[in-house]
Amino acid sequence: MVLAVVPPPVTVRVPAKVNLHLAVGDVRPDGYHDLVTVFQALSLVDEVTVAVADEPGVEVHGEGADQVPTGASNLAWRAVQLLATHVGKDPDDPKVRVVIRKAIPVAGGMAGGSADAAATLVGLSALWRLEISRDELAELAGKLGADVPFALYGATALGTGRGERIVPVLGRHQFHWVLAFDRRGLSTPDVFDELDRLRAEGDPPRVGQVETVLEGLSSGDPRQLALLLGNDLQAAAVSLRPNLRRTLRAGVDAGALAGIVSGSGPTTAFLCEDGDAAVRVAAELAGAGVCRTVRVAHGPVPGARVITTEEPKPTPPEVHA
Numbered sequence: 001m002v003l004a005v006v007p008p009p010v011t012v013r014v015p016a017k018v019n020l021h022l023a024v025g026d027v028r029p030d031g032y033h034d035l036v037t038v039f040q041a042l043s044l045v046d047e048v049t050v051a052v053a054d055e056p057g058v059e060v061h062g063e064g065a066d067q068v069p070t071g072a073s074n075l076a077w078r079a080v081q082l083l084a085t086h087v088g089k090d091p092d093d094p095k096v097r098v099v100i101r102k103a104i105p106v107a108g109g110m111a112g113g114s115a116d117a118a119a120t121l122v123g124l125s126a127l128w129r130l131e132i133s134r135d136e137l138a139e140l141a142g143k144l145g146a147d148v149p150f151a152l153y154g155a156t157a158l159g160t161g162r163g164e165r166i167v168p169v170l171g172r173h174q175f176h177w178v179l180a181f182d183r184r185g186l187s188t189p190d191v192f193d194e195l196d197r198l199r200a201e202g203d204p205p206r207v208g209q210v211e212t213v214l215e216g217l218s219s220g221d222p223r224q225l226a227l228l229l230g231n232d233l234q235a236a237a238v239s240l241r242p243n244l245r246r247t248l249r250a251g252v253d254a255g256a257l258a259g260i261v262s263g264s265g266p267t268t269a270f271l272c273e274d275g276d277a278a279v280r281v282a283a284e285l286a287g288a289g290v291c292r293t294v295r296v297a298h299g300p301v302p303g304a305r306v307i308t309t310e311e312p313k314p315t316p317p318e319v320h321a
């Protein structure tokens with residue numbers, strides 16, 4: 001008698017990111033821009049469960065689920081196909097179901113789709129019991145999108161190249177954030193295009209040196225860090241969504257130390273003095289009517305990691321003669 005053991009589903013928790021510093025170079029021949037960025041992973045997380053299934057596919061629930069494709073263009077599904085190909089499985093019949101529970105706003109500049117892809121890579125590595133290092137997964141992740149490798153590592157990190165080359169930034173200080181979600185998302189390529197347009201017409205502001213931001217981080221003083229936050233894409237995001245100017249002002253009026261557009265936006269992120277201040281700022285910002293939803297978060301937090309693996313449940317015994 002042989003027991004056919006189906007491996008149990010694997011659930012992975014994966015963080016959103018904010019860019020504390022985002023310096024954007026000129027557009028390259030491949031359409032990408034060279035970046036120098038400092039990512040921080042925040043306690044706003046998606047959860048992704050991967051399971052062996054006869055009916056493969058992706059299900060999406062939660063924040064913005066109706067705006068996320070469930071077919072082949074879902075970034076998590078592209079991660080399934082890429083990893084399957086990499087390890088010699090059939091990418092068109094991977095026998096996997098992916099269930100995504102979203103809290104990260106869709107097209108919000110917080111890398112939610114990238115997070116789901118990174119979580120899928122980590123989940124499948126556990127489900128398929130692959131001997132594969134984080135660095136090898138990061139190589140694959142970079143093929144899925146510029147932001148995907150960071151979601152594997154989490155914490156705070158320096159990103160260069162397209163943003164996919166990651167070096168950890170050490171530090172033990174926690175920072176407290178308020179996040180304001182806008183009513184609709186913004187397309188990342190549209191925001192980069194808008195920056196190119198603004199630069200062709202004039203001279204939108206450019207962020208300073210990354211070294212000063214790294215010093216601000218290591219001081220652990222949110223007041224110092226607040227002075228150093230900067231994002232070259234902010235002018236472009238505000239140009240496409242002028243209402244963000246009002247949101248940024250409202251956050252500071254509510255008591256935040258500084259506000260910034262997160263990545264390509266339109267989510268705005270407000271750095272606060274401490275956790276209590278963040279709760280107060282969130283309450284006041286929510287009452288100001290300048291955004292759809294407000295969340296409190298802290299960072300840095302770890303990257304994509306498995307949170308549950310139930311004991312294997314044997315299927316009813318199959319008797320082989």
Ligand SMILES: C[C@@](CO)(OP(=O)(O)O)[C@H](O)COP(=O)(O)OP(=O)(O)OC[C@H]1O[C@@H](n2ccc(N)nc2=O)[C@H](O)[C@@H]1O
Pocket residue numbers: 019022031032033034035037108109110111112114144145146147148161162163188189192262263264265
């Ligand atoms: C802007 C950032 C900042 O962290 O984050 P988001 O705001 O999207 O979360 C990232 O660079 C987004 O990374 P990601 O969303 O993974 O980008 P990709 O899918 O690789 O690229 C989408 C498109 O964005 C533009 N793009 C992206 C990265 C980069 N370094 N230069 C670019 O010009 C290109 O037009 C590209 O076709």
Ligand SMILES: Nc1ncnc2c1ncn2[C@@H]1O[C@H](COP(=O)(O)OP(=O)(O)O)[C@@H](O)[C@H]1O
Pocket residue numbers: 067068069073074075076100105106107108109110111112113114116117185186188263264265
């Ligand atoms: N798993 C996913 N979660 C969210 N968005 C996804 C996913 N797969 C594909 N997308 C698409 O990717 C686009 C960018 O989404 P997202 O990663 O949330 O935003 P951003 O690039 O601004 O951080 C969205 O328009 C969405 O339709």
